[in-house]
Amino acid sequence: MGNVGVEEKILEPELSEEQKEELKSLLQSFKGKKGALIQALHAAQNFVGYLPPPVLKLVAQELDFPLSEVYGVVTFYHFFSMKPRGKxxxxxxxxxxxxxxxxxxxxxxxxxxxxxxxxxxxxxxxxxxxxxxxxxxxxxxxxxxxxxxxxxxxxxxxxxxxxxxxx
Ligand code: FES
CATH class of the missing domain: 3.40.30.10 (Glutaredoxin)
Structure with missing residues (x-):
């Protein structure tokens, strides 16, 4: 087994290994682009269904944003949800x-x-x-x-x- 990265532990049990990798490359695709953080959060929410803390941490890591800024954006905009939502x-x-x-x-x-x-x-x-x-x-x-x-x-x-x- 290779190293177990922090992000791998914190994402359990919501996502499989494959899904984690998929999410990471999805997030990477926004890196350096204008409005990257909001777009990446939208993509992550669509992918996972909501934005639990481990996913926010991963977004911060992959996009090189301070975690506090990621939380700030998620709590400011009502269309982001940190809890699972109904259908x-x-x-x-x-x-x-x-x-x-x-x-x-x-x-x-x-x-x-x-x-x-x-x-x-x-x-x-x-x-x-x-x-x-x-x-x-x-x-x-x-x-x-x-x-x-x-x-x-x-x-x-x-x-x-x-x-x-x-x-
Ligand atoms: S108060 Fe304006 S639509 Fe409800």
């Missing part, structure tokens, strides 16, 4: 307009009906639940985004059925 991402808008027109009720119903906490994944692995500040459609509040679909003027009583149509 579908539900984002309930809780900006002012949506909040006063039922956003909070929508959120409570989803938490109750899907048995899911904010920031968590449902037991069946189908849904992740998050909130957003403003979806940019205040006149059509309340708004719920599911993956790339924006549902407007959502009736809280119908939200669970809407979500269940995503399987």
């Amino acid at each position: 579908h991402l539900i984002q309930v808008c809780l900006g002012t307009a949506c909040y006063v027109r039922g956003g909070q009720e929508i959120l409570s119903r989803l938490q109750r009906d899907l048995e899911i906490e904010l920031g968590e994944v449902s037991k069946d692995g189908l849904y992740s639940l998050e909130v957003m500040r403003c979806a940019g459609a205040c006149g059509l509040a309340p708004v719920v985004k599911v993956d790339n679909d924006v549902h407007k003027r959502v009736n809280p009583a119908q939200i669970t059925d809407i979500i269940r149509s995503y399987q």
Whole structure:
């Protein structure tokens, strides 16, 4: 057996040896390019499904970025996730307009009906639940985004059925 590199230990058990090598060469392909860090993080998230600390460490190593900077970028942009996500991402808008027109009720119903906490994944692995500040459609509040679909003027009583149509 050859040397067991730090990155090999820290990636276990999520990735096989082959996958680790594949991810490394994928990351290398961004090295030195403009916007390399964000692009590499996107690629790593698509590859692994999310960005756990060992993957962030690997990104930092392969691209020669300080680990603190990598963490900073991942925590700043909402499209990066350090936790596994469900198959579908539900984002309930809780900006002012949506909040006063039922956003909070929508959120409570989803938490109750899907048995899911904010920031968590449902037991069946189908849904992740998050909130957003403003979806940019205040006149059509309340708004719920599911993956790339924006549902407007959502009736809280119908939200669970809407979500269940995503399987
Ligand atoms: S507050 Fe919800 S879309 Fe603006």
